[in-house]
Amino acid sequence: MIDIDYKAKLDEAVLQSDVVNIFATLLTVAVEAGASDIHIEPLESYCRIRIRIDGILEELVQYPKNLHESIISKFKIESGQMRPDEKRVPQDARVSSVTLTNKEIDLRANTLPSVWWECLVMRIVDKSKKIPPLEQLGIEGSNKDIIFRHLEYPNGIILMTGPTGSGKTTTLYACLDYVNTTEVNIITYEDPVENKMAGLNQAQIRADIGFSFANGLRGGLRQDPDIMMVWEIRDRETLDMAMESAMTGHLVFSTVHTNSSSETITRVYNLWAKPYMLVGTFNLVMAERLIRRVCDHCKIQTSVKDDPKYKYAKESFRNFEKEALKKEILSRGIDQQQRNDFINNAMIYTGSGKDPITKEKCAVCGWTWYKGRVGLFEMMDYTDEIKNMLLDGKSSFEVESIALERGMINLERDGVFKIIKWMTTLEEVYRYVKAKFDK
Numbered sequence: 001m002i003d004i005d006y007k008a009k010l011d012e013a014v015l016q017s018d019v020v021n022i023f024a025t026l027l028t029v030a031v032e033a034g035a036s037d038i039h040i041e042p043l044e045s046y047c048r049i050r051i052r053i054d055g056i057l058e059e060l061v062q063y064p065k066n067l068h069e070s071i072i073s074k075f076k077i078e079s080g081q082m083r084p085d086e087k088r089v090p091q092d093a094r095v096s097s098v099t100l101t102n103k104e105i106d107l108r109a110n111t112l113p114s115v116w117w118e119c120l121v122m123r124i125v126d127k128s129k130k131i132p133p134l135e136q137l138g139i140e141g142s143n144k145d146i147i148f149r150h151l152e153y154p155n156g157i158i159l160m161t162g163p164t165g166s167g168k169t170t171t172l173y174a175c176l177d178y179v180n181t182t183e184v185n186i187i188t189y190e191d192p193v194e195n196k197m198a199g200l201n202q203a204q205i206r207a208d209i210g211f212s213f214a215n216g217l218r219g220g221l222r223q224d225p226d227i228m229m230v231w232e233i234r235d236r237e238t239l240d241m242a243m244e245s246a247m248t249g250h251l252v253f254s255t256v257h258t259n260s261s262s263e264t265i266t267r268v269y270n271l272w273a274k275p276y277m278l279v280g281t282f283n284l285v286m287a288e289r290l291i292r293r294v295c296d297h298c299k300i301q302t303s304v305k306d307d308p309k310y311k312y313a314k315e316s317f318r319n320f321e322k323e324a325l326k327k328e329i330l331s332r333g334i335d336q337q338q339r340n341d342f343i344n345n346a347m348i349y350t351g352s353g354k355d356p357i358t359k360e361k362c363a364v365c366g367w368t369w370y371k372g373r374v375g376l377f378e379m380m381d382y383t384d385e386i387k388n389m390l391l392d393g394k395s396s397f398e399v400e401s402i403a404l405e406r407g408m409i410n411l412e413r414d415g416v417f418k419i420i421k422w423m424t425t426l427e428e429v430y431r432y433v434k435a436k437f438d439k
């Protein structure tokens with residue numbers, strides 16, 4: 001939630017056109033609210049500052065246009081990496097800073113020349129934030145068994161997919177933290193190193209001087225590693241090196257930019273990998289999205305009988321083998337009442353924004369209905385059946401449909417289970433997940 005005192009100081013700094021204090025208070029408000037990004041934007045007749053909290057933008061303050069130029073130039077000068085006189089092309093900077101509450105942060109900033117002047121967007125990397133253990137990220141049911149089983153394997157590739165802000169970085173670090181013992185040598189190639197972890201040999205990639213992901217992996221093999229993490233596979237060379245490392249007895253973690261675990265198959269083929277290479281190296285592909293949790297303090301039961309998304313949600317269990325479904329429900333701790341509420345009565349829980357006793361504004365979530373976030377996880381386990389299908393030249397669609405039949409939990413199914421467990425809403429799940437039924 002937004003700290004009222006620092007917010008008042010920010011308003012004051014804006015009133016006084018005090019640019020130094022605008023930055024100091026703004027950073028503090030944003031970090032204390034747990035925001036991931038800060039947007040400083042000129043509009044036609046005024047400017048505004050918004051911050052992204054739990055995935056949703058919220059307006060913090062508005063200010064007159066004449067103040068905008070000094071805010072942008074101040075930032076450019078302070079960063080030491082942007083040219084103040086250059087206003088026609090986008091510019092990037094990475095800056096370290098400290099909030100008024102003494103938290104160390106890194107900012108990744110980018111300017112964009114818009115028709116109303118330049119926008120400045122800053123991504124916040126809060127270095128004081130602890131990586132939560134894997135168990136707390138929202139990995140449930142069969143997904144939990146799958147991931148812990150794969151973290152015990154000595155070799156192969158574990159891939160994470162998902163757009164920026166999907167939580168995949170945190171999950172990747174949580175996986176590394178889990179396998180991080182004194183008995184293994186772990187090397188990571190990152191860009192940037194977002195979180196320094198004791199016991200890991202973390203290297204910052206410098207593509208500008210020839211230290212690329214692929215070169216890192218190649219050299220890394222001579223550092224006697226057991227486990228390697230390469231931040232992102234985006235070219236053929238890196239994929240080749242990751243596969244070679246996996247084939248020579250190493251466990252390799254990485255990420256790819258795709259939306260789902262099945263799309264990853266197509267992506268990897270497009271990077272020229274052959275099915276036999278995929279089959280020989282891939283262990284697990286995970287996808288993730290972060291969704292908001294309903295506020296526990298003000299949540300109420302509500303009917304979704306007439307919501308078309310309710311139909312999609314029920315439809316997501318179509319083709320789910322009966323026995324596998326039973327097992328999944330059991331392992332997620334979903335009780336008879338919760339099943340009955342959802343399946344027979346179309347009832348779910350959602351925030352109300354109102355305190356249940358005083359009927360005033362809920363002190364926990366404000367009017368937002370939500371508090372905190374939880375991950376939706378999809379896991380494609382490369383079982384023998386899937387490997388055989390790939391070797392037979394089956395498409396990613398065919399592979400996905402068989403996996404779903406066998407009980408693979410995709411993002412949608414994980415979301416529906418979390419709705420049934422009163423953790424989130426239909427609205428929130430389908431904001432991030434496209435219904436299969438809809439295609």
Ligand SMILES: [Zn+2]
Nearest residue numbers: 295298362365
């Ligand atoms: Zn609430």
